[in-house]
Amino acid sequence: METEQQLDTLQSQFPEVDKDVLLELLITFDGSVEQTKLMLEEQFGPREIKPEIKGKSPTGKRKANDEPCVLTKKKAFSQRQTSFKVSKASANISTTLYDKEQIETMVPYLRFYPNFLPESLADDLLDELLSKRAKFKDKMFHIAGNECHSNHQSTVFYDGDIPEQRYDNGLYRNSKCMAQSFTGNIRTAKFLIEDQANEVLATTKRHPLQVQSEWRASMCVGNYFHTNKNNLDWHSDRLTTIGPLPLICSLTLGATRIFRIRKQYGESPIYNIPLPHNSLLLMLPGTQEEFKHCVPSLANSLLAKHPRANETRINLTLRMSRPHLLSNTPSCPVCRSAMTLRRMYKKPASRGYYFWLCDGGYRSGKECPGFYFADLSQIEKPRAKLYTRDVKQATRWLAEDDHEARIATEFHMEDVKD
Numbered sequence: 549m550e551t552e553q554q555l556d557t558l559q560s561q562f563p564e565v566d567k568d569v570l571l572e573l574l575i576t577f578d579g580s581v582e583q584t585k586l587m588l589e590e591q592f593g594p595r596e597i598k599p600e601i602k603g604k605s606p607t608g609k610r611k612a613n614d615e616p617c618v619l620t621k622k623k624a625f626s627q628r629q630t631s632f633k634v635s636k637a638s639a640n641i642s643t644t645l646y647d648k649e650q651i652e653t654m655v656p657y658l659r660f661y662p663n664f665l666p667e668s669l670a671d672d673l674l675d676e677l678l679s680k681r682a683k684f685k686d687k688m689f690h691i692a693g694n695e696c697h698s699n700h701q702s703t704v705f706y707d708g709d710i711p712e713q714r715y716d717n718g719l720y721r722n723s724k725c726m727a728q729s730f731t732g733n734i735r736t737a738k739f740l741i742e743d744q745a746n747e748v749l750a751t752t753k754r755h756p757l758q759v760q761s762e763w764r765a766s767m768c769v770g771n772y773f774h775t776n777k778n779n780l781d782w783h784s785d786r787l788t789t790i791g792p793l794p795l796i797c798s799l800t801l802g803a804t805r806i807f808r809i810r811k812q813y814g815e816s817p818i819y820n821i822p823l824p825h826n827s828l829l830l831m832l833p834g835t836q837e838e839f840k841h842c843v844p845s846l847a848n849s850l851l852a853k854h855p856r857a858n859e860t861r862i863n864l865t866l867r868m869s870r871p872h873l874l875s876n877t878p879s880c881p882v883c884r885s886a887m888t889l890r891r892m893y894k895k896p897a898s899r900g901y902y903f904w905l906c907d908g909g910y911r912s913g914k915e916c917p918g919f920y921f922a923d924l925s926q927i928e929k930p931r932a933k934l935y936t937r938d939v940k941q942a943t944r945w946l947a948e949d950d951h952e953a954r955i956a957t958e959f960h961m962e963d964v965k966d
């Protein structure tokens with residue numbers, strides 16, 4: 549079924565929901581009308597199943613009172629092919645940014661520091677991480693019922709105790725992936741990176757949703773790209789433990805590979821940023837909300853081998869988790885699984901709303917439509933309800949230059965009725 553038809557089907561059953569919101573949800577549920585409908589029924593009450601949904605649904609037939617349908621492998625695959633075609637079509641223009649000035653001018657959410665650490669610390673850190681290769685594991689997750697493995701290996705380092713509740717990013721759901729503690733070299737690097745990060749933050753306006761204290765890295769995701777064939781797909785980093793508007797500091801060690809970044813929505817160019825050994829890239833607050841990034845495995849994406857690491861590139865991304873956010877993460881109203889925090893971005897009228905989505909399917913492959921809007925107004929409180937069913941209570945953040953969505957705001961509140 550074409551997207552327009554899917555939207556019409558949903559709109560006919562949920563006339564009270566704005567079409568832009570329906571589209572956003574349809575995309576969130578990988579194009580599944582059934583899953584979108586189940587989630588909407590959670591919010592707005594059950595609806596009659598219209599014949600067109602039964603007959604033409606991408607997930608096959610469904611009787612009333614049946615268990616939710618799960619996408620078949622074949623269907624999920626063909627849907628992904630479609631979305632791949634779309635992203636390929638808009639991916640034509642790509643520009644390479646070679647130095648600090650070009651990077652920070654073209655993508656003002658980024659800060660770039662070549663040769664950041666003292667040389668001997670960067671080399672020691674690289675050698676130490678190369679020797680720990682066995683600790684880096686495939687990420688494992690499910691998309692629309694299919695088990696998937698990442699094409700590069702990862703691990704997580706924690707500063708201090710490894711928390712009971714390890715969650716987010718797809719890493720902690722993999723039993724093979726044991727978290728590790730910060731080593732001496734990581735801690736030394738962390739202090740230097742924190743100083744740089746806080747210096748930059750001091751020059752920017754702090755949003756109430758951001759961390760209000762000094763920025764301190766409490767965890768670090770390590771990515772191991774053994775050869776140029778190992779890649780990391782387009783994504784924005786999960787917000788569940790690090791919260792909205794996070795700062796993420798990314799240190800590259802070993803081979804020079806291309807890092808790509810593009811806006812989440814609209815006609816955006818793709819920027820290629822070569823990241824050499826010992827370069828630090830800061831992704832400032834708003835980067836995860838507004839952009840996607842990846843490390844592609846193009847033939848020309850390996851720009852320089854490293855004298856000792858050869859083709860291997862190791863990346864450390866330092867992050868600050870927000871403990872109250874973790875302890876106040878809602879559980880799914882449908883299946884009680886933990887939920888992940890995301891932000892809508894596709895359509896101007898709904899862009900910027902944070903929401904919680906059930907994560908059960910990501911881990912088990914059994915999809916669940918659990919959904920809440922996120923109310924992050926109390927995010928700094930130890931005990932707070934961070935979810936709501938009412939879009940008027942939902943937290944929204946829009947980029948200052950997102951005029952399209954800022955104009956759409958006024959209309960949106962009228963459009964979404966109780």
Ligand SMILES: O=C(O)CCC(=O)C(=O)O
Nearest residue numbers: 769771785807843863865
């Ligand atoms: O390897 C990189 O440069 C990026 C890593 C990354 O995007 C991530 O860990 O989420």
Ligand SMILES: [Fe+2]
Nearest residue numbers: 783784785841
């Ligand atoms: Fe990332």
